[in-house]
Amino acid sequence: MGRDLAAAALFYFGRMLLNYIWLFLFLIGFVVALVRLFVFGETGVFGELTGGLFDGAKTAFEIALGLTGVMTLWLGLMRIGEQAGAIGFMARITSPFFSRLFPGVPRQDPAMGHILMNFSANMLGLDNAATPSGLKAMQRLQEINPQKDTASDAQIMFLVINTSSLTLIPVSILAYRAQAGAANPADVFMPILLATYVSTLTGILLCMFRQRIRPDAVLLGWLGALTLMVCGLVAMLYGQPRETIEKYTALVGNGLLMSVIIAFLLAGWRARLNMFEVFVEGAKDGFKTAVSIIPYLVAMLVAVSIFRASGAMKLMENGLLALVQSMGGDGGFVPSLPTAFMKPLSGSGARSMMVETMKIYGPDSLPGRISCIMQGAADTTLYIVAVYFGAAGVTKTRYAVAYGLLTDLAGIVAAIFAGYLFFA
Numbered sequence: 001m002g003r004d005l006a007a008a009a010l011f012y013f014g015r016m017l018l019n020y021i022w023l024f025l026f027l028i029g030f031v032v033a034l035v036r037l038f039v040f041g042e043t044g045v046f047g048e049l050t051g052g053l054f055d056g057a058k059t060a061f062e063i064a065l066g067l068t069g070v071m072t073l074w075l076g077l078m079r080i081g082e083q084a085g086a087i088g089f090m091a092r093i094t095s096p097f098f099s100r101l102f103p104g105v106p107r108q109d110p111a112m113g114h115i116l117m118n119f120s121a122n123m124l125g126l127d128n129a130a131t132p133s134g135l136k137a138m139q140r141l142q143e144i145n146p147q148k149d150t151a152s153d154a155q156i157m158f159l160v161i162n163t164s165s166l167t168l169i170p171v172s173i174l175a176y177r178a179q180a181g182a183a184n185p186a187d188v189f190m191p192i193l194l195a196t197y198v199s200t201l202t203g204i205l206l207c208m209f210r211q212r213i214r215p216d217a218v219l220l221g222w223l224g225a226l227t228l229m230v231c232g233l234v235a236m237l238y239g240q241p242r243e244t245i246e247k248y249t250a251l252v253g254n255g256l257l258m259s260v261i262i263a264f265l266l267a268g269w270r271a272r273l274n275m276f277e278v279f280v281e282g283a284k285d286g287f288k289t290a291v292s293i294i295p296y297l298v299a300m301l302v303a304v305s306i307f308r309a310s311g312a313m314k315l316m317e318n319g320l321l322a323l324v325q326s327m328g329g330d331g332g333f334v335p336s337l338p339t340a341f342m343k344p345l346s347g348s349g350a351r352s353m354m355v356e357t358m359k360i361y362g363p364d365s366l367p368g369r370i371s372c373i374m375q376g377a378a379d380t381t382l383y384i385v386a387v388y389f390g391a392a393g394v395t396k397t398r399y400a401v402a403y404g405l406l407t408d409l410a411g412i413v414a415a416i417f418a419g420y421l422f423f424a
Contacts, residue, residue, distance in 0.1 A: 021345070025303040036311060040065035041141040045310070052309030053302055063179055063355055070175035072286035077261055079282025080275050084267035086120075094119065095224040101161075101204065102154045103213060104144075113142035117157060123168040131383065133163060135391045142392035150396040153211045156403070159388055160207055163404035164200040165379040165411060168193070169260060172370050173228035176355060182363035186257060188372045190233065191418035192250070195377035197230050199411030206403050234421065245422050300352030304338075308360070313338075332424065333416045335360070335367035339374045340412045344381045344405060351375065370419035377411030 033049055036042040098116055099107050106112070114137035137158060145152040151159075170192050177185035201223070208215070215223070237245050268275045307313050321331040336357055342349040355373040381404035389397055 013098045022303050025307040029306040029311050032310040034314040046218055048309045049306055052305035056302035056305030060301045064294045066179040068287055072283040074171045075286035076279035076283035077264055080268045080278050081264035083272045096218050100219045101157055104154050110215040111137055114140055122166050138388045151394045151398050151400055156400045157207045159400050160203040160403050163379045163381045163384050164203040164407045165196050166200050167196055170376040173376050177363050180358040180363040186254045187250045188369055190252055191373045191422045192376035194418045195373050195411055195414040198414035199377050199407050202410035203407035238297050296348035298350050304356045331371050332366045336371035339371040343378045344408050347380045366423055370421050373419055374412055377415040378408040381405055381408055
């Protein structure tokens with residue numbers, strides 16, 4: 001019991017902080033409404049709040065209902081890819097790279113297999129496969145950890161890469177954009193890829209420097225190739241008209257998604273799977289996933305709707321906008337910042353902020369797109385630290401939280417940059 005006390009405390013701290021934020025949205029909205037009523041004589045303000053209350057609940061249900069079909073489709077296809085060996089194939093390809101990031105873990109140790117499976121599943125957007133393999137990896141790393149109450153270098157490297165939102169195919173974000181009526185839901189694909197690359201690279205470099213990992217030719221080759229690919233992509237599109245950038249971004253995003261689907265189907269055919277039955281089994285999880293998020297969406301969207309209907313959200317955005325402009329910056333990204341503020345604390349909270357931003361400003365607006373990029377560029381650091389270290393019984397997390405939050409910050413800054421680069 002005592003071994004995971006600190007991790008449990010961190011988990012409950014994050015939960016309590018989210019609870020206070022949720023309560024804050026209601027109370028501040030109510031106070032602002034009172035000011036509007038008694039100071040400015042706006043007698044219809046509480047009608048607006050009541051309308052926001054029901055509108056938020058209705059929106060949450062409609063989003064989850066619309067998301068059901070997309071999630072069912074994708075998780076069915078993902079199950080085919082998983083059973084056809086797509087994750088194992090990616091693990092074999094990336095093994096030379098990741099083995100050098102964990103010099104304290106023997107290459108043939110079971111922990112390395114779990115690590116590679118976890119990263120591969122994350123890159124494919126296979127949440128159901130990523131979490132169990134991540135917990136197994138952390139527990140195995142704990143078995144070879146000489147100081148059981150203190151996080152090892154390998155555990156911290158593994159955790160920081162997880163908090164960097166290492167995702168190649170942001171399926172859920174594309175699904176939310178489709179549900180919101182985006183003209184090209186996949187047009188944020190390349191910006192998200194750029195932002196998540198920056199956050200992941202930041203986390204890796206921070207840990208390498210702290211852990212004194214000397215890069216060899218293989219590690220430098222991988223990092224260099226990835227960097228050249230991203231920089232080449234940016235250089236190719238920089239200075240092009242907005243229409244051209246959006247066209248190629250959507251082309252690459254949609255093309256890669258379809259290529260992955262066809263590759264999974266061909267792999268399933270090669271493995272002689274009964275792909276129809278495998279798809280149906282995976283699709284059942286998609287329905288369950290979509291339905292399970294309804295309570296979280298309702299809770300957050302109702303609170304955010306109250307906060308916005310009262311006028312408090314506009315006051316906060318105007319204050320942030322004035323601050324940014326006083327520093328000589330462009331404030332077009334300011335309405336997307338609530339997603340960034342919520343992301344390290346709660347995935348459902350950040351998702352609700354993203355949905356609300358798209359609803360108010362439109363999915364194809366600059367704030368709507370940047371909020372989606374932010375959602376894909378960072379992860380729920382406090383939750384991941386608590387769950388993974390709690391499962392391993394680690395109580396002294398060392399620099400894991402600080403580096404995870406720095407990684408989130410790098411991803412958020414990169415998301416703003418990518419939003420302006422591709423869509424401003």
